[in-house]
Amino acid sequence: MRRTLIAGNWKMHGQMNSIRELMSGISEQLQSDWRCEVLVCPPAVYISTVKQLIGDKTVSLGAQNVSEQVQGAFTGEVSADMLTDIGCQYVLVGHSERRSLYGESDELVADKFAAALKAGLKPVLCIGETLEQRENGTTMNVVKQQIDAVINLLGIDGLAKGVIAYEPVWAIGTGVTASPEQAQEVHAAIREHLKQSCTSAAQNTQILYGGSMKAANAEQLLAQPDIDGGLIGGASLKADEFIAICKVAG
Ligand code: PEP
Numbered sequence: 001m002r003r004t005l006i007a008g009n010w011k012m013h014g015q016m017n018s019i020r021e022l023m024s025g026i027s028e029q030l031q032s033d034w035r036c037e038v039l040v041c042p043p044a045v046y047i048s049t050v051k052q053l054i055g056d057k058t059v060s061l062g063a064q065n066v067s068e069q070v071q072g073a074f075t076g077e078v079s080a081d082m083l084t085d086i087g088c089q090y091v092l093v094g095h096s097e098r099r100s101l102y103g104e105s106d107e108l109v110a111d112k113f114a115a116a117l118k119a120g121l122k123p124v125l126c127i128g129e130t131l132e133q134r135e136n137g138t139t140m141n142v143v144k145q146q147i148d149a150v151i152n153l154l155g156i157d158g159l160a161k162g163v164i165a166y167e168p169v170w171a172i173g174t175g176v177t178a179s180p181e182q183a184q185e186v187h188a189a190i191r192e193h194l195k196q197s198c199t200s201a202a203q204n205t206q207i208l209y210g211g212s213m214k215a216a217n218a219e220q221l222l223a224q225p226d227i228d229g230g231l232i233g234g235a236s237l238k239a240d241e242f243i244a245i246c247k248v249a250g
């Protein structure tokens with residue numbers, strides 16, 4: 001049985017006051033009987049502040065990026081061990097903004113995935129096609145290639161230690177959500193692809209949907225059999241909206 005994971009990606013938003021306000025707003029409304037796991041991924045410099053604000057509440061903590069390197073002269077980078085050290089349990093790797101704006105290749109993303117696992121973090125592998133790729137009919141080729149970069153490096157068992165987030169690039173930050181049917185179709189195909197390497201990995205790996213998910217569309221998306229949660233950008237910056245999605249997840 002796969003547990004639902006609702007993850008907020010705060011991207012490069014907020015400052016100390018608004019970050020405190022957002023986290024307090026989330027903490028106050030959390031309910032201990034929810035079955036879903038709630039994860040927040042603040043900007044790196046505020047992770048420790050958010051950790052303090054979480055206190056004894058059950059909210060998981062993640063970073064938005066990590067270096068593939070272990071340590072050394074890599075100015076500006078943050079290592080996986082550092083993230084573990086300050087209390088992170090998760091890290092996003094290969095978010096489409098990192099791939100498109102910072103030129104992260106499938107191989108680099110796989111190295112980051114490996115570095116995260118080695119440090120005891122759970123990597124969330126973000127994958128997804130552009131609008132052009134969808135229109136060309138190459139969606140599944142693209143997402144399989146992104147997944148296979150990790151399988152080639154770490155095997156299916158390595159991949160299965162993380163989480164996959166299917167985020168169609170055309171749906172991220174655009175207000176255009178994939179329909180539940182469109183999302184389910186790709187999620188099912190991803191699971192089928194994993195099954196070709198290992199049935200239990202396919203059954204147990206959480207596959208999140210990301211791309212303009214909000215309270216108003218979460219119920220239908222989360223009702224799909226192969227959608228195990230959401231990676232939420234814009235809507236995670238409003239405590240009430242984020243909490244409303246968590247409530248839908250139950
Ligand atoms: C994201 O950045 O991962 C994301 C899904 O953003 P949004 O929810 O704003 O589309």
